[in-house]
Amino acid sequence: MPRAFEDFRIGDVYELGSQKVTQEEIVRFARMYDPQPRHLDDEDLIASGWHVTAMFMRLYADEVLRHAEAEVSPGVDELRWLRPVRPGDVLTGRVTVVGVAASLSRPDCGVLQQRGEFLDEENLPVMRVMLYGLMRKRGG
Template identity: 80%
Template sequence: MQLTFEDFAIGDAYELGTVKVSRTEIVRFARAYDPQPRHLEPGDLIASGWHVTAMFMRLYADGVLRHSAAEVSPGVDELRWLRPVRPGDVLSGRVTVTGVAPSLTRPDCGILQQRGEFVDEGDRPVMRVTLYGLMRRREG
């Protein structure tokens, strides 16, 4: 069953699962997309914030979007990287619905606002983002 706009309510929370961050993935992503020394050189290696965001997006796509009538996203707000992410860190993702509203331009859809968060093993946030998504309404 696909979730439609009507299936989401303010306060609904979705656990997205976990990802273990590897040194190899940090360096591979940095070489391809964010070749700054902190993301490439041995020592106190940290993941690019864009890499952290991409890992979150993968969990969000698998955990929510794949099972819903999602259309497109009109954007994000307040993307924050709050703590460095290092090799070996295990991150857990979650999203919470913070707003629901009808679409002003697409009567067949509504807009969801969700707060996304990645936390480390100590439940300390490493990334937060406000997500907006266009979600199809139930037919009929």
């Protein structure tokens, strides 16, 4: 049974799993969406922050949204890329519920506020973001 709005509590942590970053993916993403030299140069290749965010979003969608009564997102805040991501890095994602509130425009839903983080192998954050999501209430 999918998680409804009422199933989320402040302080809940959801582990999203890990993603290994490859040189091929970095270059493929950069060529399509962010063709800056730092994302295409073999000598000191780093992943685009947008690529890192997209990888995080995939894990979040698979581990949280797919198992929830998710509607839409009214947006994100505080997206930060804190450290460069290089080929071979393994990133681990997690989200923590930091706020729950009734929706002012949708009585059948509530709004979740979650802090998302992507951590490297040393458990240091490479990306942080504040996520907002509209979740249906049980029986709503």
